[in-house]
Amino acid sequence: MPKTLAELQTPSLILDRQKMQRNIDRMAARAKELGVPLRPHLKTPKSVHIAKHLQDAGAKGFNVSTLQEAEYFYEGGFDDLYYCVPFAPIKAARAAALAAKGCTLTLMTDSMEGVEACIAAAEAVGPATPLRFTLELDVDGYRCGMPWQGNDFIEAAQRLAASSATEFVGIMSYGGASYGKTPEGAAELTTTHLAALRDTASRLEAAGVPCEMISFGSSPAVLHSKSMEGVTEARCGIYTFQDLFQAGIGACAVDDIAVSVLTSVIARQPQHNRFVIDAGGMGLSKDRSTMGHPFDAQYGLVCDSVTGKPIGDLAVTTVSQEIGLVTSLSGKEVDLSAFEVGSTVRVLPNHADMTAAAYEDYFVVDGDDQIQAHWTRQNYWT
């Protein structure tokens, strides 16, 4: 086990535990202030070690983005898991097997035909306990969900409640459109979502299918909204790590970003005013979600390998599969003497989820270059 960053093979994924804890505590405090239980998303960290930190900060349960995450986290001791992606019927047997082990696994679908397909698949499997289903509302057209104003929505809930293989447990919506908005815009969007959720919950209750779960999410929505009245839980994900996209929309500071890629300088090219690192599209991801932001670090912001602080305006401006080219965003001359071949830098990610998914483990530090722990991640789907 390497003791310091200098002993690590490159590229490696580094997690600053202090920054992560600060992010976790801040969101826990925010949820407390809003008086809403928090259900953090595990699609970002994908590690039981990190789920433990979130649980210690008061998480009421977790979201997962794949059924495999649900299987992995249940094995790791976490038993209230919300797989909040429209459910693919081919996964019914796996979901039933996990529920049969004792996992409180909640699923989601978002149309009458989705309901029928899920019921048919569930009935074909014959689960030991009914599969728990929620329905998503399409409040703003951003991604998934079904129109919530009509009778279809009520009938879909009733169908889930009526089958012996499924159970209707509630509703959710996702304020993903908040990512493109100002803090005020995100708060306004939240108000619209909460009104739709409350209205739908009332109508469902009146129709004999009450909601145990009324779930709303997106990190910016929870950060900026003034109230979470009427929901039973708030869902947030990326805040655990944060990233340059989140910094770009004002949801965090660059100094809050808890994950980075440690990479070796493998060449210097004074003739092109740049140096070369052994992390490229594969190790940093090709996420360019910061494109169009006032500050856009291209494929990642380059930092000191020990302190984790940005070095001027150095960024990874070009990537090949395993190679990144680093230069100054403003075009000014780079002091290449500071970047000898064999020295290291760290790169902050545009989108932490995508970058972290390139690695099977984290090397954990506490603000310096001493490796405190080695935590595994769970990638893939099956």
Place this chain on the structure above:
Amino acid sequence: MPKTLAELQTPSLILDRQKMQRNIDRMAARAKELGVPLRPHLKTPKSVHIAKHLQDAGAKGFNVSTLQEAEYFYEGGFDDLYYCVPFAPIKAARAAALAAKGCTLTLMTDSMEGVEACIAAAEAVGPATPLRFTLELDVDGYRCGMPWQGNDFIEAAQRLAASSATEFVGIMSYGGASYGKTPEGAAELTTTHLAALRDTASRLEAAGVPCEMISFGSSPAVLHSKSMEGVTEARCGIYTFQDLFQAGIGACAVDDIAVSVLTSVIARQPQHNRFVIDAGGMGLSKDRSTMGHPFDAQYGLVCDSVTGKPIGDLAVTTVSQEIGLVTSLSGKEVDLSAFEVGSTVRVLPNHADMTAAAYEDYFVVDGDDQIQAHWTRQNYWT
């Protein structure tokens, strides 16, 4: 083991073996026509099963993009491996260990200081046999390499030859700039590279450091050039699978693309003229290298799950982590009756290397929906 695509969990990576074999045969014939031995790149397939197909078609050896690929392929029976990324000194002990097992592992660096750093690292390790090093020429400023016209280049080779821990075995250049060029432009670029390589090889020979390897590559350069005179090998990678980027630059037809992602329809949204699949940024990658091409399928072109043929102009136009939204690129009405929840489609990738890296295995078909084999891949770095 599932027998047909309909039994697979989604998303899964599908490899059409017939298309792959056609791609492999075509490039082997092209190399034969040019009279040059072919060294295919394994960074695309990352699987010993596929390396075997390439070897059967006459590969003289292979390129790898990481040291871990070298370790994996050597264990799999492939012993002539060229790790053609500027070498990070921290990897010297691993490289020496692999060479000591019997692997003909060739490394690369591209500056005088890279040479000194690599020699220092190699001498510190004290390898059983000298580490084999090549030098890259910076012919066109595209990515890596050192200026080749001056005496520095000769001295760098002599330094590698003089150390007992390293050996100088040759030179290489990469015609990556050919990806942005017409066939004529790619051929012209190749002529420039070959002249630089020949000139450098002559000067090195005259200086007492002859080249055993004179290596040139990039798939379009090899496809379009009229000669490979003076080089000992041609390097190509992506041709094994091909992808929408390669189709966009005319290096293949869409029908040649051998890998695709099988994904379930998880929702239909007539209100938005789209349907939803369970493959998003994580399962398709966020590579947008086709942006700006006359034909740009956004995050991937949607195909029939059995035949693998494109369905009109359906494409994945928006991705979240595990969700893709599919609609018609031209905006015309999508016949959603053909895409029931629970049915499947396949998605062709923009960049095969990036998409394949999201999976740990291939399900292999031969032009239909019958699964013929299940092949593992090797991802990550350590």
